[in-house]
Amino acid sequence: MNCLFCEIAAGDVSSHRVFEDDTAVAFLDHRPLFPGHVLVVPRRHAETLTDLPPDELGPFFARVRDVTGAVERGMGAAGSFVAANNRISQSVPHFHVHVVPRNPKDGLRGFFWPRGRYDDEAQAADVAARLRAALAGAGD
Structure with missing residues (x-):
């Protein structure tokens, strides 16, 4: 299987790692929203x-x-945005x-997409x- 993040976790592809153990690897995103933007991936x-x-x-x-x-302490940030995509x-x-x-x-303004409302309570x-x-x- 060719998976970039598996290759990074294995050390076969270079990255700017900030953390690693048997469970996870964390490294700087190569196209950050802001300096200090980190990706945390499961090692497996x-x-x-x-x-x-x-x-x-x-x-x-x-x-x-x-x-x-x-990330918050190291970058002197007031807070953070923590998010994950699932397929899309x-x-x-x-x-x-x-x-x-x-x-x-x-x-950055909240979520990066338009938000709406339900048509009514029934919906x-x-x-x-x-x-x-x-x-x-x-x-099941």
């Missing part, structure tokens, strides 16, 4: 969040938490979490019911 290949084994979720996100604190807009098919330092008036109730049903069937 998982294409999406839903492909990450349940026993690896907690340890992986503990690393994301630690890297987030380091995922430029490398290996799950990764973006940790971006944020400051007031840095030019919102229908969507919530569909999601509850999907969660109830998740163990």
